[in-house]
Amino acid sequence: MKAADAPIAPAIVEQASHWLMLQWGGELDDEQRQRFIDWQAADPEHVRAWRRLEHLQGTLAGVPAHTASAVLREQPDARRRQTLKLLSLLLVAGGSGYLAHAQLPWREAMADLRSGTGERLQRTLADGSRLSLNSGSAVNIRYSERERRIQLLTGQLLLDSGRDAAGRPLIVETAAGEIQALGTRFSVYEVDGGSQVELYEGELELRPRHAAPSRLLAGQRRWFSADHNAAVGQADPNAAAWSEGKLIAERMPLGDFLQELSRHRPGVLRCDPAVADLPLTGVFPLADTDRVLVALQQSLPVEVHRLTRYWVTVKQR
Structure with missing residues (x-):
């Protein structure tokens, strides 16, 4: 030492x-x-x-x-x-x-606003912006005379940006870089070592820490890391349904669905590879994940095996 x-x-x-x-x-x-x-x-x-x-x-x-x-x-x-x-x-x-700094586990514990597993929060900020946090998310809110800054430490947020009388820029900061809002509604999800941005209204400027900035228009999505911009895709309107307490699937592979559902319940939720590609369509309530698992057994050829309440595996029937 x-x-x-x-x-x-x-x-x-x-x-x-x-x-x-x-x-x-x-x-x-x-x-x-x-x-x-x-x-x-x-x-x-x-x-x-x-x-x-x-x-x-x-x-x-x-x-x-x-x-x-x-x-x-x-x-x-x-x-x-x-x-x-x-x-x-x-x-x-x-x-x-x-x-x-980036690896301190207590950064989330000390955050200005954080949500636990299965918890979703909504707040109206000082400038009128509406901020929603998905399950297991944490942010710091840093408003100053020069700018409005929200630091996403982990998880996912949805932001309806308000118009600031002082004209201060509104910036969402992630480990990958910065996202500047221009009268917008958008979500940011920390995933796969970068930030997934879904833009529903307005316009955004994405500024990776070590790559060229880019613009995102309404209806577009993009994943970026500190040094890379992925290709622009089409925004998924269902990606923000969590803010209304719903998980919407449209022919979503079961493995992807269960991975998303696992964010909203404690313990381990696993998917047998034999059924991971089964397509699933439906609207599911996040407030009762056990009920969702029962519904899966009724609509797909699968069974839910519970080693304990906190260790669940979905297998082929």
Whole structure:
């Protein structure tokens, strides 16, 4: 382990946490600022703890380090306490894992808005935009004087963009890049290492991190990764039916259907390869996935085998 990644003594972590809470509470007065400077100068370990704490809070906030304190300062007290506890544990534990921003499993847990398995959320944002989250999704909402930004951390969202009186651009950020809305209704789904965009109204600009930008028109869909744009296809109007609590299939292969259904129920839902290509058509309620499985047995030559409630396999009858 590198020296910079070595664990930090709990007593120093407690002191650094004290200074962080003071900063989250607002600007330090002159006396506090001088005491903070003296504390850092007293021991190189104090400096190392503080620098690492700054980096960690920026990572958890999902914003650049220099704005992380301001973002976390605005959060409710309960969330700030939760964040501080997590930061302290990471400082004591040490290791270079804290640098892996994109792989931090707690980014979703600390998100501004998140949905659990089988849960779908709808919110009206400050600018009038209507945001829906599919099952198992998480976003951060970062509105500033310059822009309106929504960070999709995992899962899928549907956005009806509002018109902003200040003319600020509305951007959805994913691991693959940015999507700028131009008076639109569209969905974004994190899948296969990239972002699947379905555009129903208006126009979008797609900006992969390491590839040329492109425009998407109403009725079009496109998958893109950080360095690649796939071919433009036709948007699937049924792809957003989840926002109304429905899963719509039109000659959808059973394997694909069950993969989508599995997002809305806990545990494991498997499909026997022998029946994975069976075509399925119908409208199914996401609120009762057990009922959906019963319906499959009535409409297809399949049987549902339950090892437990949380381990289900659909096999050939």
